[in-house]
Amino acid sequence: DTGVSQDPRHKITKRGQNVTFRCDPISEHNRLYWYRQTLGQGPEFLTYFQNEAQLEKSRLLSDRFSAERPKGSFSTLEIQRTEQGDSAMYLCASMSGTLYGYTFGSGTRLTVV
Amino acid sequence: DQQVKQNSPSLSVQEGRISILNCDYTNSMFDYFLWYKKYPAEGPTFLISISSIKDKNEDGRFTVFLNKSAKHLSLHIVPSQPGDSAVYFCAASLRNQGGKLIFGQGTELSVKP
Numbered sequence: 041d042t043g044v045s046q047d048p049r050h051k052i053t054k055r056g057q058n059v060t061f062r063c064d065p066i067s068e069h070n071r072l073y074w075y076r077q078t079l080g081q082g083p084e085f086l087t088y089f090q091n092e093a094q095l096e097k098s099r100l101l102s103d104r105f106s107a108e109r110p111k112g113s114f115s116t117l118e119i120q121r122t123e124q125g126d127s128a129m130y131l132c133a134s135m136s137g138t139l140y141g142y143t144f145g146s147g148t149r150l151t152v153v
Numbered sequence: 154d155q156q157v158k159q160n161s162p163s164l165s166v167q168e169g170r171i172s173i174l175n176c177d178y179t180n181s182m183f184d185y186f187l188w189y190k191k192y193p194a195e196g197p198t199f200l201i202s203i204s205s206i207k208d209k210n211e212d213g214r215f216t217v218f219l220n221k222s223a224k225h226l227s228l229h230i231v232p233s234q235p236g237d238s239a240v241y242f243c244a245a246s247l248r249n250q251g252g253k254l255i256f257g258q259g260t261e262l263s264v265k266p
Contacts, residue, residue: 081256
């Protein structure tokens, strides 16, 4: 068990391009979360999955954002037509049954130029 | 609206002394509070937590105090060590919200030798 893995670690993209991030949770964790963190702020909740079902989406997740978790394993977060305001650290976390087991990945830092 | 607030962006403490990090919240329905520590280029790592039915939880050098009437919690680190230098986030969860966490803005702690 290597913890929560996120790929890529860094992504620089031009405004208007699409980007996709991947998260591999801890294998036995059935819940997977996506957060976004901007400079000087704490992580903000975006969405979460219980197995393959997406159970909640924040209003921060505009129509340009989509997340999937096929077969309840890894998850992808796609941003279409990126904007400069999308520049942030995107964090993935997974959890089994208790909050003690809430584990974050190292994040993907997105820079939109 | 910021439901969890950390009003001190930074704190500097001498090695060996006590570090006290503060967090205020507005929602009396929060049932669990957690502290996370974050180093640059890494995801947040769980430090210590407290249930809303308790007023104190201790784990080695780390103690969290909860004052429900004041809607305030604090993290005490004693003695502080240079390796404790990091950004500390306070987070809260609501029962039956699927484990979604609401974070404060963070406090950057610097422990000087």
